Amino acid sequence: MKAAARRRLALGFLLGPAYGWLALTVLLPLAAMFYFSFLTVAPVGGRIAEPTLRHYAAFFDKGFYQTLTWRSLKLGFDVTVLCILLGFPAALALAKYVSGRWREALFLLVVLPFWSNALVRTFSWTTVLRDDGFLDRAIRVLWPDAEPLGLLFSYPAIVIGLVHAYLPYMILTCYISLQAIDDSLIEAARSLGASSLQLFLRVVVPLSLPGILGGVLLIFVPVIGSFMEPRILGGRTGIMLGTVIEDQFTAVFNWPLGAALSFIMLGIVLVIFALATPLLRRRLSGI
């Protein structure tokens, strides 16, 4: 049949390049990395590699890696929770308390930094948080004798930088959920006698849960794997699973170990996804 063959040709031409590219640059490399994680050394430059499980074993043997993973998970948790606490009210404000041209403009303003250069944004925090930087000077305006806060190169600085980077994500996903809530639902609830608090807890929060959960998934995963922000803002205290993995590739050149650690991280991420999906489905089914 000519028509079916023509269709297949067209689909191949249209979809082939894009998905072929993705296969070559994302799927195959991941597979390669998986393979590497089971080798003793990286088989480049004429070196012979043997299969081994010792890199994975190292994760379970050395407490160091587990502490590190725990730190990274905690970082992810802290950042995500802060993003929810700070971002949800902002999204609520945008979705329900502002309207018309203001809403479009403010929405754009919120999202704009997010789509700009992440490295530069992180760097900009160093200028604010450093000793005698903007923050210290601002505090000294009110309390002239204050000591430098010493925020830079500390855990709080990392958290601040990451929250700043990913907050717009949470605001975005919550906003999409919240603005889909029909005003008539709220009016109906009020006409049934709900107070503002009840309205909030019983109507708004449940309906915006998909947005919150979406934001959580989009934030938690990259934060766990971050290395740039911890290094720039945390200095020596900024050692996370991400920075250790990065080390394997840029300083130590132990690629198989880096690969193994990466897959362990990926595994953790998948486990979290797997745990979250039934939760999500249950919550979403009522929508």
Place this chain on the structure above:
Amino acid sequence: MSAVEVSHAVKRFGAVAALHDVSVDFADGEFFGLLGPSGSGKTTLLRAIAGFFELDAGDIRIGGVPVGDRPVHRREIGMVFQNYALFPHLTVRDNIGFGLAVRGRPRSEIDAEVKRMLALVQLSGLEARKPRQLSGGQQQRVALARALVTRPRVLLLDEPLGALDKRLRQEMQVELKQIQRRIGITTIFVTHDQEEALTLSDRIAILNEGRILQIGRPAEVYERPETAFAASFLGDANFLDGRVLDRGSVAVEGLGRIPVAGALPEAGATVRLAVRPEKFAIEPAGAGNANDANRIAGVVRGAIYSGTSITYRVELRAPAAGGEARTLTVFRQNLAAEPLAIGTAVELSWSSANTILLRS
């Protein structure tokens, strides 16, 4: 301007047969309506004529020439879509002139034709507007002008007035008919609105489930539907089931002997009759107008006042077979000031000429 012939068209989409051996001839210059519920195949038939897909069996001729192997752009048709499908990035002028532009006509000719078309649809002066700056009715006229400018052989309309409000729709119906008369182009249009089909068409075809049930002029199809489906889809009908008594009458349980014109099957066979609600005369019992043959007694059980008419639900004295109450729907033109009260005893009568014999 050409006639269109469809013979034994069959089209399947997956397991569903959208067209089942459909045959119909559209005469040159006629305004033909395809009427039916959703899924009846009317749109499929229209699109088959347009050429958006090939038939599984059967063929289509335009102007006597088979077009089965011709793709859409070579069939010389004009089509107006349900939501107009105007090109959003082009002005009204470029939209209308599109068909001429793709044929490589010179700019001067295109401009002249566009002007002529705009005058025809009464939108002169709007050349530079974009579709999103036009009202629904204006967009519809632009779509029509665009379809006609290339002087196609056939004009196909897919529920063209569906998106308009009632008043606008009625205005457009009149205009559409006038334009078609003027140009004389064979026009086939699809609608599920029976009133529209009756008003616009020279002939109608009623479709259901991929088959054509009946073709004819509006009055014919309306007054003499052949199937129960046609009787109730086009207009309303009261159904009476009975048994053939002799050459000219049918016995209906509780109503007695009903004279029926037309070819009846042999005595004893069951038949289904229909009488339309507007064919009844309804009088309070004892008013004593003894002109019509068929008379039944009943009681008013419901009355809906619609301004121009009143719809009565009348429960007949004589129950149907099986003992349930039989109710007839009656339309009565609003002549008297007061509608009949619920509970009034009434007498229904109608002329035998209005008893419809259904084939199935």
Place this chain on the structure above:
Amino acid sequence: MTGGSAWGKWTVRGYLLLTLLFLYLPIVVMTLMAFNRSPLYQLPFEFDFVWFRALAGNDRLIQAGLNSVGLAAANMVVATGIGTLAAIALDRYRIRGKALLQILLFPPITIPWLIIGTSMLIFFFWIGIGRGLHAMLLGHVALSLPYVIVVVGARLKGGSHQLEEAAATLGATPWQAFWRVSLPVMAPGVVAAGLFAFAVSFDQFVISYFLAPPGVSTLPVEIYAAIRKGFTPEINAISALIILVSMGLMLVFARLYRFGGER
């Protein structure tokens, strides 16, 4: 929300403003300081272009900048091209595994870029592609594709299929219909996607970082190296420039995406 006190309304709006303040504070500070003559943030503020002029003499940064721009431009062309094709296919055709195809677009966005970058490093080295601008292009296009497909796909949803049908009934061959109708209607979406792809590449750090060989780098990678070495006000200046460029790009994208000549 309907009902509720006016007082409450303004508190909430005030909070929104505070949030915006938080989001823009460091950027504004950094940008202002880029124009301050003092190298160490000493106030009073003296407006000066000194650090920008120093930039002009910094050959490393200039080369990195040119690399960034060139890479971003190449990325824009490639990603937009093949992404648009894919978006057309996903919109037009009923494909049996369509859901799967759409899920396959997620990995570049949801997997930490650290992992994507390091896996690319491994794979490219292994099969001989190695590091360099060409490798970075491979990576950037992969990252941009999901965004391009989504942006163009959203634009296509406006039913361009029926427009092509209409064009066909008017006598246009499939090619004419594509050229005269589908393409122009798609254009704003494609341009918006192109801008997005440019920005994604221009701002990309992680992938470029791993795929940059010694001597070749992009602007973000250079800046990172400079930050690790120690602060100089020139970093400030180039950072301010970059952020203004990328925010500017995004502004244009936003306008195009929303007001793309749709009905």
